[in-house]
Amino acid sequence: MDSITVGLGSRSYDILIEDGLLGRAAEHLADFARDGRLLVVSDETVWRAQGQRLKDALGGVDLLPILVAPGEDSKSWAGLQSVCDRLLAEGIERKDVIVAFGGGVVGDLAGFAAAIVNRGCGFVQIPTTLLAQVDSSVGGKTGINVAAGKNLVGAFHQPKLVLIDPTVLDTLDPRQVRAGYAEIAKYGLIEDPELFAWLERNGAEVVAGDSDARHHAIAAAVRGKAKVVEADEREMSGRRALLNLGHTFGHALEAATGFSDKLYHGEAVALGCVLAFDFSVERGLCPAEDAARVRAHFAEVGLPTTLAEVGLSRRGAELASHMTHDKKREGGRTAFILAHGIGQAFVDKSVDLADVAAFLDRTS
Ligand SMILES: NC(=O)c1ccc[n+]([C@@H]2O[C@H](COP(=O)([O-])OP(=O)(O)OC[C@H]3O[C@@H](n4cnc5c(N)ncnc54)[C@H](O)[C@@H]3O)[C@@H](O)[C@H]2O)c1
Ligand SMILES: [Zn+2]
DSSP: OOEEEOGGGGOEEEEEEEEEEEGGHHHGGGGOOOOOOEEEHHHHHHHHHHHHHHHHHHTTTTEEEEESSGGGGGGGGHHHHHHHHHHHHOOOOTOEEEEESHHHHHHHHHHHHHGGGGGGEEEEEEEEEEHHHIIIIIIOOEEEEETEEEEEEEOOOOSEEEEOOOGGGGOOOHHHHHHHHHHHHHHHHHHHHHHHHHHHHHHHHHHHTTTHHHHHHHHHHHHHHHHHHHOOTSSSSEEEEEETTTHHHHHHHHTTTTTTHHHHHHHHHHHHHHHHHHHHHTEEEEEEEEHHHHHHHHHHHOOOOOOOOOTTTTOHHHHHHHHTTTTOOBBBBBEEESSSSSTTTTEEEEOOHHHHHHHHHHOO
């Protein structure tokens, strides 16, 4: 078993990673049960696919599932209200610890509910998508989507524990697995060139679900995120902003496709990383062969790497206009994460959106 600690003083916590960990959940969760019961927030799909495993593992504990509909729409004011009301109806008290059992939607929603119900109670993350295992369950960002944009209302609220069982991914749609994989590769591209080189050799096995490869990749990504979160918990110094590599481009791609199933978040991030590297090459910042490796690798694992294949060629002005709404903007400028090479990402606040639009029009 891998155990990775996120060192944040009194808010420190462990992330445990092991195949079959769900079956041993009692060892780790029994202490959080109160009067023999645990409140679990999940979505209907996850509960159907994996709920029985959690129930079996926690035989002696009464699990009270609070289920939301699967999908991003649950991460809303209405979804938050419903979860909070149901937690309160179950008599939740401040010393209770909620279990968030699902993907990023459930984690963000349940985590935010935990941050505000009774003015804050604890929560544990049991992430069930690859994206949630390597990204959203670690770092304490919680929240919902509102009319003005995604994730614009929320709180930093760190979990007390994160339990990652890679075998829960066996019931996840392979396209979702690939989308989550993009976030793993992102850590390599930001500051871990050895991880990226390892992924070039083993990424196909990670995506296919090979146990050793999957475990290695998840642990490497979690270590990468934990390090960044420790250094910059609240995204104040710019270090945590590096995690947005591929995300300014990606967010524009998601906006242009209506945040729909046409393009999953991780798919947008993969193409966004390709664009960030190509743009870095165009600005004379990055060797062309590094950008070529990025494109080749994402293509090899079945992620989109061209604007043409997602139907967004020659839409530069429109895509750039979506970047002006990016919440990472500071002082009227969009901060771009560009790269001097693989593993050498940096924040660039000098980018002119007109240059980005022209670049996107030239790129196919
Ligand atoms: N808090 C953060 O730091 C952070 C970081 C990145 C992303 N996010 C958020 O994460 C969300 C996306 O998360 P996601 O990609 O995990 O999507 P998701 O939670 O919607 O899950 C994707 C789909 O897979 C299903 N599913 C989940 N686990 C399954 C399993 N084991 N077996 C079968 N089906 C399963 C779900 O029901 C859902 O339909 C977004 O809202 C995004 O904003 C948050
Ligand atoms: Zn992301």
